[in-house]
Amino acid sequence: MIMRALIISLLSVGTIAAPPVMAAAADEPIQPIEAAKPKNENMVELGKMLFFDPRLSKSGFISCNSCHNLSMGGSDNLPSSIGHKWHQGPINSPTVLNSSMNLAQFWDGRAKTLKDQAGGPIANPGEMAFSHELAVGVLQSIPQYRNRFKEVFGSDKIDIGMVTDAIAAFEETLVTPDSRFDKWLKGDKAAINQTEREGYNLFKDAGCTGCHNGAAVGGASFQKMGVMEPYKTKSKAEGRFAITGKDADRMMFKVPTLRNIELTYPYFHDGAAASLEDAVNTMGRLQLGRNFTKDENAKIVAFLKTLTGKQPQFLIPILPPSTKETPKPKPFDD
Amino acid sequence: MIMRALIISLLSVGTIAAPPVMAAAADEPIQPIEAAKPKNENMVELGKMLFFDPRLSKSGFISCNSCHNLSMGGSDNLPSSIGHKWHQGPINSPTVLNSSMNLAQFWDGRAKTLKDQAGGPIANPGEMAFSHELAVGVLQSIPQYRNRFKEVFGSDKIDIGMVTDAIAAFEETLVTPDSRFDKWLKGDKAAINQTEREGYNLFKDAGCTGCHNGAAVGGASFQKMGVMEPYKTKSKAEGRFAITGKDADRMMFKVPTLRNIELTYPYFHDGAAASLEDAVNTMGRLQLGRNFTKDENAKIVAFLKTLTGKQPQFLIPILPPSTKETPKPKPFDD
Numbered sequence: 001m002i003m004r005a006l007i008i009s010l011l012s013v014g015t016i017a018a019p020p021v022m023a024a025a026a027d028e029p030i031q032p033i034e035a036a037k038p039k040n041e042n043m044v045e046l047g048k049m050l051f052f053d054p055r056l057s058k059s060g061f062i063s064c065n066s067c068h069n070l071s072m073g074g075s076d077n078l079p080s081s082i083g084h085k086w087h088q089g090p091i092n093s094p095t096v097l098n099s100s101m102n103l104a105q106f107w108d109g110r111a112k113t114l115k116d117q118a119g120g121p122i123a124n125p126g127e128m129a130f131s132h133e134l135a136v137g138v139l140q141s142i143p144q145y146r147n148r149f150k151e152v153f154g155s156d157k158i159d160i161g162m163v164t165d166a167i168a169a170f171e172e173t174l175v176t177p178d179s180r181f182d183k184w185l186k187g188d189k190a191a192i193n194q195t196e197r198e199g200y201n202l203f204k205d206a207g208c209t210g211c212h213n214g215a216a217v218g219g220a221s222f223q224k225m226g227v228m229e230p231y232k233t234k235s236k237a238e239g240r241f242a243i244t245g246k247d248a249d250r251m252m253f254k255v256p257t258l259r260n261i262e263l264t265y266p267y268f269h270d271g272a273a274a275s276l277e278d279a280v281n282t283m284g285r286l287q288l289g290r291n292f293t294k295d296e297n298a299k300i301v302a303f304l305k306t307l308t309g310k311q312p313q314f315l316i317p318i319l320p321p322s323t324k325e326t327p328k329p330k331p332f333d334d
Numbered sequence: 335m336i337m338r339a340l341i342i343s344l345l346s347v348g349t350i351a352a353p354p355v356m357a358a359a360a361d362e363p364i365q366p367i368e369a370a371k372p373k374n375e376n377m378v379e380l381g382k383m384l385f386f387d388p389r390l391s392k393s394g395f396i397s398c399n400s401c402h403n404l405s406m407g408g409s410d411n412l413p414s415s416i417g418h419k420w421h422q423g424p425i426n427s428p429t430v431l432n433s434s435m436n437l438a439q440f441w442d443g444r445a446k447t448l449k450d451q452a453g454g455p456i457a458n459p460g461e462m463a464f465s466h467e468l469a470v471g472v473l474q475s476i477p478q479y480r481n482r483f484k485e486v487f488g489s490d491k492i493d494i495g496m497v498t499d500a501i502a503a504f505e506e507t508l509v510t511p512d513s514r515f516d517k518w519l520k521g522d523k524a525a526i527n528q529t530e531r532e533g534y535n536l537f538k539d540a541g542c543t544g545c546h547n548g549a550a551v552g553g554a555s556f557q558k559m560g561v562m563e564p565y566k567t568k569s570k571a572e573g574r575f576a577i578t579g580k581d582a583d584r585m586m587f588k589v590p591t592l593r594n595i596e597l598t599y600p601y602f603h604d605g606a607a608a609s610l611e612d613a614v615n616t617m618g619r620l621q622l623g624r625n626f627t628k629d630e631n632a633k634i635v636a637f638l639k640t641l642t643g644k645q646p647q648f649l650i651p652i653l654p655p656s657t658k659e660t661p662k663p664k665p666f667d668d
Contacts, residue, residue: 052405061416066395071386071653082395082665086420263655275658311652318645319405321597324609331416 025185029209030217032182033098033259033309036173043152047170049145049317050163056135057128059084060329064121064167068096070312073263074174079271084129091237092271095264097312098257100172102219107253107269109222110243114168119160132160138327139163144320176260176309184306192306199303202296207288217258217307225251225269228289235270262305276301359519363543364551366516367432367593367643370507377486381504383479383651384497390469391462393418394663398455398501402430404646407597408508413605418463425571426605429598431646432591434506436553441587441603443556444577448502453494466494472661473497478654510594510643518640526640533637536630541622551592551641559585559603562623569604596639610635 025032038044050056054063067081067089068074074097076082081089091107099105105117121127122135139145140158149158152166181200183191192200203209212218222240225231231251240249253269266272267279280300284290292300359366372378384390388397401415401423402408408431410416415423425441433439439451455461456469473479474492483492486500515534517525526534537543546552556574559565565585574583587603595601600608607613614634618624626634 054403054406055411059416060412061400061410069388071651072388073655076395077389077656078394078663078665082393086665088666265656274662277658313649313652315647316650317405318647321407322411322599324611328608329412331412331420332422 025187028185029204029213030181030185031215032185033101033175033177033215035177036100036175038169038173040152040169042148043166043169044173045170045317046148046152047166047168048314049148049319050139050167051170052317053319055138055319055322055326055329056122056130056163057084058130058134058329058333059128059331061331062128064096064118067093067121067127070096070174073097073260073311074099075264077265079266081127083127084125087126089126091235091269092266094256095260096171097174097176097264098216098219098259100175101214101216101257102254103221104254107237108239108242109254114171115161115164118164118167118171132163134327136160136163138322141323141326142320143323174312176311179259179307179309181303181306182309192303195299196302196306199299199301200306202292203300203303206284206290206292206300208283208300211255211287212258218255219257221255222249222252223255223287225253225286227287229286231286233268233270233272235272237269239269258304258307260308260311262308276304280304359521362519363538363547364515364519365549366519367435367509367511367549369511370434370509372503372507374486374503376482377500377503378507379504379651380482380486381500381502382648383482383653384473384501385504386651387653389472389653389656389660389663390456390464390497391418392464392468392663392667393462393665395665396462398430398452401427401455401461404430404508407431407594407645408433409598411599413600415461417461418459421460423460425569425603426600428590429594430505431508431510431598432550432553432593434509435548435550435591436588437555438588441571441590442573442576443588448505449495449498452498452501452505466497468661470494470497472656475657475660476654477657508646510645513593513641513643515637515640516643526637529633530636530640533633533635534640536626537634537637540618540624540626540634542617542634545589545621546592552589553591555589556583556586557589557621559587559620561621563620565620567602567604567606569606571603573603592638592641594642594645596642610638614638 051064054061054066056063062084067076069076074095076093078093080091081093083089094107100114103109105111105114106120111117111120119132122130123132136158139149146156146158149162150156153162155162180191211221211223214220225239238250240252241247243249261276265276266274267276268282273279273282277297280297281292284292385398388395388400390397396418401410403410408429410427412427414425415427417423428441434448437443439445439448440454445451445454453466456464457466470492473483480490480492483496484490487496489496514525545555545557548554559573572584574586575581577583595610599610600606601610601613602616607616611631614631615626618626
């Protein structure tokens with residue numbers, strides 16, 4: 001009986017010990033993210049192939065992965081992207097990692113969903129410069145793609161909705177759990193050090209979590225770039241204004257996720273901040289009217305680097321060859 | 335005793351039965367290829383990262399994998415490649431698959447080894463448009479690269495020889511065993527069908543194996559493009575002549591491997607043959623003075639498609655982030 005009582009007692013301690021850890025995380029403005037649980041493995045695999053297939057572009061050279069490079073934090077690490085015929089894009093390529101958690105897609109939120117987003121670059125003359133019809137025609141000419149689409153969607157005829165569904169299904173798997181910060185949130189107090197912890201406190205105290213909160217540490221709202229003073233930039237992007245035409249939406253951009261921010265330089269919609277130190281300084285001054293000391297800046301940067309999660313690990317896709325019927329890429333045509 | 339005698343007899347039959355299979359393969363002008371046995375796993379892993387790292391280019395956009403895409407048979411499936419600022423390359427990008435088996439690298443064989451080759455595109459103004467010094471500077475600025483180079487080469491200082499050694503070590507792993515044809519060569523008579531077998535016989539009888547032989551089904555000699563009649567092309571490439579200056583070397587190109595030829599379209603040094611059917615017809619006429627019938631052509635093409643081997647399977651590399659010290663890519667500078 002003593003033994004049993006002891007066991008029950010130990011179990012109770014176990015049961016009681018757990019909640020405070022969870023409660024601590026629940027009280028924080030940032031929440032851990034969990035690994036993706038793909039609903040349809042075949043659709044994800046097809047989406048991965050499409051994500052890496054440059055035949056969705058006019059040139060046959062540019063794939064989704066060109067600007068959302070999954071070897072480099074799901075971004076291209078350039079201020080603005082390179083598109084068809086080396087066209088200089090108007091805006092910084094946002095990371096595809098954890099993008100399923102955004103309230104909308106693109107910096108100006110003009111696509112509600114990943115599926116809506118996926119069709120954009122394919123048909124954008126400055127990006128992949130193709131059309132949905134031509135992209136579908138390429139896929140339809142390749143028996144191995146036809147078989148896979150049939151398997152996933154039950155149809156002999158491919159359409160752009162299936163293409164973007166599959167790409168979105170793959171992108172939904174691109175979440176990055178198990179960052180050191182998430183481990184800390186879940187109760188592993190040794191997962192971040194004293195400096196990083198102080199950086200997090202500063203991040204909260206200064207008000208950064210007003211916009212950068214939730215599991216994605218951003219992505220949940222549109223906010224004005226340049227609250228305390230106007231943001232000076234050469235970029236012509238005007239944010240939500242381009243969508244709504246309302247003056248109040250001028251320079252309103254989607255708050256970017258800070259997950260994996262160490263990997264997704266350079267920063268801001270114009271890619272003007274080359275380093276995290278720059279970005280933190282500018283954000284403090286423009287959004288919060290606060291000049292961080294060098295020491296504060298370093299601590300916040302140290303905290304931000306704890307947000308680097310486990311990068312998606314997968315086998316490189318092997319793409320099925322084109323056939324005699326496949327329309328040829330036209331890299332050098334006007 | 336009867337039982338033991340029977341067992342010995344069966345064993346003997348087994349021993350006797352094996353050699354003919356091996357002998358059959360040994361008699362053939364084409365030999366099976368075997369999976370790579372990497373000597374230094376850490377060097378291969380580093381080489382894989384470098385192969386996928388666009389920071390070895392001036393733009394930060396073009397990696398080895400851009401034109402030797404391992405999702406697409408180690409090629410770009412374009413007549414000629416796209417380089418820095420969308421520069422149109424002068425020649426078709428040869429596959430990197432099984433390239434370790436070539437007698438030399440590039441179509442004109444100007445690099446003896448994979449290591450020698452790897453440095454070429456990095457510094458070619460029309461390809462990656464960088465310099466060896468700048469590429470090494472980028473890598474040296476990234477602690478995770480420094481650590482890996484130290485681990486592999488035992489040195490704190492990275493040099494271009496280490497970079498190309500590592501890339502070559504990775505490329506040496508990119509062999510494609512287990513094609514259906516190799517299975518047939520090794521004795522699995524059901525691995526190829528009657529049409530494919532007839533195609534192989536035609537391929538031998540017509541004399542294709544004069545140049546396309548050995549384990550790589552090519553890659554072992556330089557031959558003149560246009561033996562029976564001159565090859566008509568818009569390409570200015572003149573083959574070995576560009577290296578030796580000897581008239582006899584005009585239009586002498588390295589015989590390409592036919593391994594994975596189904597995946598490495600379009601064909602020839604100018605990428606002018608879009609389909610295998612075209613390529614087989616042109617080769618028959620120009621090199622052998624033979625006009626294949628439609629039926630013969632189809633059989634040879636069917637045989638060639640049995641040369642598609644197991645593609646290299648590996649996890650996509652995760653690249654370490656740049657630092658404040660890392661020189662910035664210059665995609666749009668002149």
